[in-house]
Amino acid sequence: MNSRKFVCIICPNSCEIEASVEDGKIQAISGNKCKKGEEYVVQELTDPRRTISSSVLIEGSFLPLCSVRLTKPVPKKEIFRVMEEINKVHLKAPVSAGDVVIQDVCGLGSDVIVTKNMERV
C-alpha cells in the first residue's frame, strides 16, 4: 500500500488530498472538503482527464479569433490530438456562446463549443 498526494483541480478550494492506494483502489483518503475530491482521485488513478480551452479562426467579426472549450474532460493523453482538430476549424461570424463547432471530438464523447458571442461586422 502506498500513500499518494493529489491537488484537486475541480474547484478553487484546491484541496490537498492524501490517499492510500492499493491495487489502484483507495483504502483511506483525507484532506478533501467534499465528495468531488474523492471522485477526482479515483479518476486520476484510473483515467486522468482534463478539459481544455483554445481559440479558432473566425471570419467577419471584430476580432480574428473566437474562444472555444470542451464540454467534457477528455483523457489527458488525447489533449494534443484534440488540439489538432481544433486548429482545423474556421468559423464565419456570427456565432453564439454554446454553438457546437466539433461534435464528439476525436470520438471522445466531448464537444468543442464556442464560448463567446461574436456578431458579424
Place this chain on the structure above:
Amino acid sequence: MEKRDVVIIGGGPAGLAAAVELKKKGIEDILIIEREKQPGGILRQCIHDGFGLTRFGETLSGPEYAQRFIDQAAQYHVEMICNATVIDLSSDRVVTYDSREGLVQIQAKAVILTMGCRERTRGALAIPGTRPSGIYNAGVAQSYMNLFNTMVGREILIMGSGDIGLIMARRFTLEGAHVKGVFEVLPYPSGLPRNIEQCLNDYNIPLYLSHSVVDIKGEERIEGVTVVQVDENMKPVPGTEKEFSCDTLVLSVGLIPENELSIAAGVELDGRTKGAFVDENYQTSTEGIFAAGNVLHVHDLVDFVSLEAEALADGVVRYLNGEAQKDCEIEVVPDRNIGHVIPQRVSGKRDFQVSMRVRRPMGRCRITLRQGENTVVSKVVPKAIPAEMIQFKVPSDKINSGEKIEVLVNEQ
C-alpha cells in the same frame, strides 16, 4: 451638463454586476462607461475555464461568465457606452470621458469605480540586464494570443508564479510553444495550487521556487536570462547562478489596482491594497464615490468580484436614498500576519462582509476579529495561503463600542 444617478467606470465583471444589482433594486438611471469596444473587461481574454463555481455552481470560461452578466445587463436595459475612456473624475463626481462622439461631462449623484487592475512591470521591479524585445507581461501575452491571433514567441521562460503566468504556461504549450520553466522568488507559489497542478504539472513544466531572475541578455531580441537561487531573506545564494536560453520572457509578478482616476477624485488609498479605503458600504473617503472588484483589492476569483460588486449596490442604494453614510467610524485593522483587510471602516450597526489575505502560507489557523478583549467573531480555517482570499460575514451584534476592530490570525 448631463446628469445621472449612477455612473459606473468600467464594464468588466465588477461594473456589470453592480449595474445589474442596482437595477434589481430599482435604480434606473445608470450609465456604464467602458473603454474597450465590448464589455467584459479582462474576462474577454481569459478563455480558460474555472470561472463561476461559486457564483453559478458550474465551471465556465471567462467569456461565458462575462456573457451571463452582459445578457442580464441587456435584459435590465442597463445603458452602456463602449469605446469611451474616462479621463477625469472630480471629487464632486463630474465624470469626463473621451469618445469618438466627443468629450462628454456628466454630473453623477454616485460614481462606482470598477476599473480593475494592471500588471506590475519589469521596470517597476527594476530587473537588471539589457532591454531587448521579447519581454511581455503575462496579461499582454494573453491578449496577443487570445484576442489578436498573435504569437509572441516559441521558447518561453516565465518569471513569477501568479495565476495568469501559470494559465499562460498551459496556453503556450497547447499552441505549440515550449515553456522551459517558471521561476518564483518566494518559497511557495503565488498562484492557486490547482493551477500549479493543471497548468504546470500536467505538461511537465518545471517550477523553480526560491529563484530570481537577476540578468536579462540580448541586444535585439531576448536571448536568455541568468537565474539565481535565493535564501530565506530573498538574498541571492552565491554560486547558484544558472543560465537559461529563451526567445521570450513572460512576467507574472503581481497586479496593482488601477487608481489613477480615484487619486484625481481625492480618494484616499490604502498602502497595503493599493486600492481605496472603504467602509462597509464600499464607499471611499470621497462622498458618493464607491469602489469594488480589482480596483479595490486584487481578487483571486472573479466570483468574489461579482459578489463584492453586488454587495456594493446596497450601499449605493442607501446613499441615493439619503440615508446616513458617514456613520462608519470604527477602524478595522489587520495584524502583521494579514496582508490587508476590506473594509477598513465599519459602522458597527450593520452586518458586513470581511475580505482578507494572509501574508504567508499557514496551516490550520484561527481568525479572530476583536475589540479590546471582546471577541466579535472567531473562525477556524483548515489552511490559509496568500494566493487565496478569505471572506466571511461578520455579525454586528457583538460590536459594542466605537473602539477599533483588530483582525488577528493565529496558526494552530
Place this chain on the structure above:
Amino acid sequence: MSVKTVNGAGQDFGTEHEDRNNSASLYDVAVIGGGVIGSATARELSRYQLKICVLEKELDVCNGVSGRNTGLLHSGILYEKNMLRTECSMEGNAEFEQVAEELDVPFKRCGKLIVGFGDEERKRLEKLYQRGLENNVPGIRIIDHDEIKRLEPNADGDFAIYVPSAGILCPFTYTIALAENAVKNGVEYHFDSEVIGITREKGEKEEEGRWRVETKSGTYYARWVINCAGLYSYKIAEMLGFGPYYPNRVKGEYEILDKKAGAFLSLPIYPTPNEYGAFDIHVTPTVDGNVLVGPSIEKIGNNVDYSVTQKMIDHLTENGSKVFGYVKREFFIRNYVGVFPTIEDPETGEEIDFQIDADDQVPNAVSLTCITSPGLTSALPLARRVVRKIRQKEELAENGSFDPTRKGIVRFAEQDIETQRQLIKEDPDYGEIYCRCECVTKAEIKQAIHNPLGVSTVSGIKYRTRATMGRCQGGYCETRLTASIQEELGKKREEVLLNKNGAWMFTGEVK
C-alpha cells in the same frame, strides 16, 4: 583616378547609389549619424542650396547618446571658460526659447540647484560658483536654506548654488524635430545605413574629388562628409584620416520615476561635486513630468554596454534618495543606460574637450568627436561651427525656401477641454484613447506611424507620442500600437520591430 582605400572597401555591399556621371546621385554633403548633432547639422546645412543626406545605422534618429542622457539644457557652469563645450553650451542655452518655438518642442527654463552641507562642501561650491561667474552664467547666486525651501520644498541643503538659466527638454522630441525640419527643407535620411568604409576618390582638381561612403544599405557619394557618429565618431574620424582618438567611454545608469513622484520636483537637484569635480547621483525632472535619477558614472573603456546592473540600481536608489526623498521603489517605472563618447588624452589620461576637426590633409570633411555632455545643449552651436568650416572652403548659396519651423503632433493630453472638443470634432480618432497612462489618442498614434522620417518601429511611435512611456509600460496600449503599425503600413506580424533589426516582436499567427 586614384582610389585610396581607407577602411573596409573592396567588399560588395548592396546597391550603389550610383554613378559618378549621374550628378543626381551625388550628394553635396553626407552627414554620418542621425543623433541630435547630426540632425542639427543637417538642419543648419539645409539653410543653403545643398543636396544633403544623413546616414544612420539604426532605424530611427536619437538611438544612441542623444536618446540616453538627462535631457538637461546646461547653463555652462560646469566647465572651464576657454573650453569649446562651455562656449557652445552657453550659446545653445541662451537661444533655446527661440529654438523651442521654431521647432515646437516642449522646454522649461526651470533652473537648477546644486546643494551642499557643511564647511567642506561650502568651499567646493564657492569654487564652482566662481567659475560660473567667470563664465558669465546669467543670474547665478548662492542661496541659503530658507530660499532653497522656497524654491523647492523637497530639496534640502544648508546652502546651494541656484542656476536660473538651466532648463529641461525632451531629447527625443528635440532630435526628431530637428530631423523633421531638416527633411522639410530637403534633407534625405537613410536609416539602417551603418558606415563600413569611406574612400576618397580624387578628381582632376582637388575640388572635383568626392567621398565614396559604403554602408550596410548601399554606397553613397558626397562632396563633403560630416562625422557626427557619436559613440563611433572616433572610428569614422580614423576612416577619414583624423585622429587617432582613444575612447574611454562612460556608462551611466538611470532610473525613471513615475509622474506621481514628479509632482514633487520642480527643478534638478545636484549634490555638491566631489574634489575632482564629479557629481554623484542627482535628480532631474523631465519636461513631461517624470523624474530621472542618475546617472551613475563608470568608465568602460572601448565598450558599449547598455545593461542595467543590480549594483547601480541599489546605488541610484540609496544616493538618489539623499537628494530627493521620493526616490523609492514604488515609483520606479523603468531603467536605462547611457554610454557617453568620452575620449581621453593618451598622455594625461584626461577627458578632452569637444573636437571639431577640419584640415587640408583631409579635404572636404568635418569631424566631430568627443561630443559628450553637454552635447544636447550644444547641438545647434556645433552645427553652425560645421557650416562655418564648409564656408571657409566654398561659398554657399542661401536656400530661399528654407523654413525654420516645424510643427509636432498635437498632443491631446496637453490641450484644454475646448481644444480637445475641437480636435475630436475635426478628427474623431482624437476621441479614442490608446495609451491610458499618458492619455495618447489614436489620432496621435496614426500621425506618428506616418511620420515624415518614415520610421516604423514601436519605439519610434513611443518617442513621437509618449505611448508606452507611462507606469503600465505598454500593458494597455502596446497591442493597439502593434496592430496599428500592421494596419496602417500593411506589415505582417513578424515584420513588426521593437526598435532595431532583430528586435522582432512576434513569430507570427497563433492559428
